[in-house]
Structures are given as C-alpha cells and as structure tokens.
Amino acid sequence: xxxxRTEGSENLVTQWAEAWSTQDTALxxxxxxxxxxxxxxxLDKSFRGRNAIKxxxxxxxxxxxxxxxxxxxxxxxxxxxxxxxxxSGTFLGESFGQAPxxxxxxxxxCCFMRIVGGRIIEHRxxxxxxxxxxxxxx
Numbered sequence: 371x372x373x374x375r376t377e378g379s380e381n382l383v384t385q386w387a388e389a390w391s392t393q394d395t396a397l398x399x400x401x402x403x404x405x406x407x408x409x410x411x412x413l414d415k416s417f418r419g420r421n422a423i424k425x426x427x428x429x430x431x432x433x434x435x436x437x438x439x440x441x442x443x444x445x446x447x448x449x450x451x452x453x454x455x456x457x458s459g460t461f462l463g464e465s466f467g468q469a470p471x472x473x474x475x476x477x478x479x480c481c482f483m484r485i486v487g488g489r490i491i492e493h494r495x496x497x498x499x500x501x502x503x504x505x506x507x508x
Contacts (some may be wrong), residue, residue, distance in 0.1 A: 382485065383444045385454045386493075390439035390457075393431050399424055403489045412479075412499045432460030435471070452485040457497070461506040475505040 378402050382401060389398035402408075408417045408482060418427045430437055437459040444453040458476040479497030483490045 380488065382483070382488070383441055383451050383481075384444065386481075386490070387439040387441040387453075387455060387481075390427075390430075390437060393437075395424060395428060398427050401490050402493075403491045406490055407492050409492075409494045411494055412497045433461065433463040433465045435462055436460050450484055451485060452480060454478065454480045469508075471508050472505050473506045475502045477501050479503075498503060 385397060388394070389401065390453055390477055391402035400425060404420055404424065405418070405472060406423060406469045408423045410426075416436070417423045426431065426433070440456045440458075442454040442456070444451065446452075456476060456478050458474065460472065461470050462472060463470055477497055481496070482494045
C-alpha cells in the first residue's frame with residue numbers, strides 16, 4: 371500500500387461530505403463504483419451497488435431534511451481514505467418505525483473508504499447511535 375497523499379482521494383472525502391450536505395444524489399453516486407458497498411456499522415445496515423446506495427442516501431433526507439456532514443481531519447493514500455466528521459440534522463421524518471420528535475442532533479464519527487480507480491468501492495461509517503437517540507428522544 372502506498373503512503374503518499376493524493377489530491378484526488380482527499381477531494382473525494384470532501385466531495386462525499388458536500389454531497390451529503392447539499393443532498394446532491396448525482397454527485398454522491400458519481401463517487402462510487404457500480405458495485406460499491408456502503409456499510410453503516412452503527413445501524414448494522416449494508417448497501418451494495420449504486421441503486422441500493424441511492425435509496426439509503428435519499429431516505430436519509432426523508433428522516434432528516436436538514437442533514438449535514440462536516441469533515442474535519444482526513445488521512446489519505448492512493449487506495450484508502452479516512453475522515454473524522456460531525457453529522458447533524460433534525461429528526462423530522464419516521465425512522466425505522468420511530469415517530470419524529472422534531473429535535474436536532476449533532477454527533478461525531480468517522481468513515482473509512484477503500485478506493486479503486488479514483489472511486490469508492492467500499493465505505494464504512496462509525497458513530498454511536500445511543501448518542502443520537504439520547505438527543506432526539508421524545
């Protein structure tokens with residue numbers, strides 16, 4: 371594995387966060403290979419392929435219409451990227467059978483990406499769902 375920093379991969383991390391924060395489905399999907407996998411470890415949910423990833427991405431905005439993702443520190447090589455982030459939003463739509471409370475949340479987490487040909491082939495998010503639950507609870 372290479373240890374050199376790559377501008378393209380670092381830009382990939384910021385574009386990923388920008389797509390989340392602007393609800394830009396086209397940009398988001400363009401960052402992934404056709405057969406990519408996206409795993410939200412905290413929710414124990416996995417999505418394979420752009421269509422499944424698109425459904426997950428767009429569904430997030432039904433629950434949290436003002437969802438934002440702000441990236442802090444990044445570590446990047448030609449084959450991998452990792453970033454610390456803060457995600458935030460307001461619980462305004464149903465989520466896995468739970469009624470919305472109208473309460474905001476803000477939580478720190480991180481992501482890890484495996485990159486092939488300048489695109490994400492594997493993405494994993496890590497965060498603490500109990501922290502979000504405590505913030506948006508009725």
